[in-house]
Amino acid sequence: MAAEMSKRRPVRSGNFMLIASIVILSVISNARCQDFGYDGAKGPSHWGEQYNSCTGKHQSPININSLDVKKVNLPAIILDGFDAFPQQTNLTNNGHTVAITMKDHFPTISGGPLTGVYQYSQLHFHWGDNDTVGSEDMIDNHIFPMELHVVFFKQEYKTAKSAMKHSDGLTVLAFFYEISQEDNPSYEEFVQLLRNVTSSHKTATFVNPPSLRDLIARDLMHYYTYDGSLTTPPCSEVVTWIDFKEPILLSHTQIEAFRALEDDEGHPLTHNFRPIQPLGDRVVLYNTDEIVKDVDLTDEIPPEEMDQNSLEQQQEKSNRPVKGKKPHPDSGAGSIGASWTVLLLLVLAVSFGVVGSPK
């Protein structure tokens, strides 16, 4: 671009400054708009060069260690509009994944770890080159062949875009897939339609749109939840992740159909998962109905026989966390320590005649 400019006739300094400014602005703007990918110079290790949030401390995905979670019993998740069949459902290859959007249909979710009502935005998938890779979050270092992300934004923020400016703006329901011998009939038309959207930015419309319920797992009681980020640029740390334990079953052939899609450059989109990120100071919650039973039993168990887990569960009963925010386990111990210090100082003061011996 500089060589091209030097061939042109000289310009006055005012004009030159204007042109220079335009050139600089256009370079900056091009850099901001530059697309991301999953390999080479556009790959995940370079995302942070253009998107600051991608180097944040609360990024997704993560590996969830099931032995290092806080067991909780959160309010039930409430779904609305998940059983309805939308008038029009579209399937779009956006160059990074394939996404399902619905026209004039607004399913919502509330309860669980969420405060407020969240409205459906879109759902999309992450997969890998073969059945041994593909999911983004991992459970006990186990990688699943594919992962579904059902994205919702907090309704009070009106749109998904404005919700991304708030730390509680989005929630993503994540479902893992496992391979089964049989095709999953609920995904039949979906998998067939993938052939119509092989090229980037192609859209196809369902003849018989599935309901959201058809596409997800049945068990919505057992899940992991934590605060994290979008797993693609701009990697905004605004997502309450809800990762369901029960996998969805698809055949190898059905998952293989996703790998035939193409990215913006016409290359096969064989993988689109981000590597795991550090957990940092975050605590992952595991929602289960076990606690209620455990806590009832603890009345009959002598304290010395209770393991650390049971003690933690008892604490949770009285101080149940609402969201995956980091708890402050030291706060209780701190106030006890402070009381002892005050008592000790008082005793010392009395002993040395500072208090209670007027002269």
Ligand SMILES: [Zn+2]
């Ligand atoms: Zn995703």
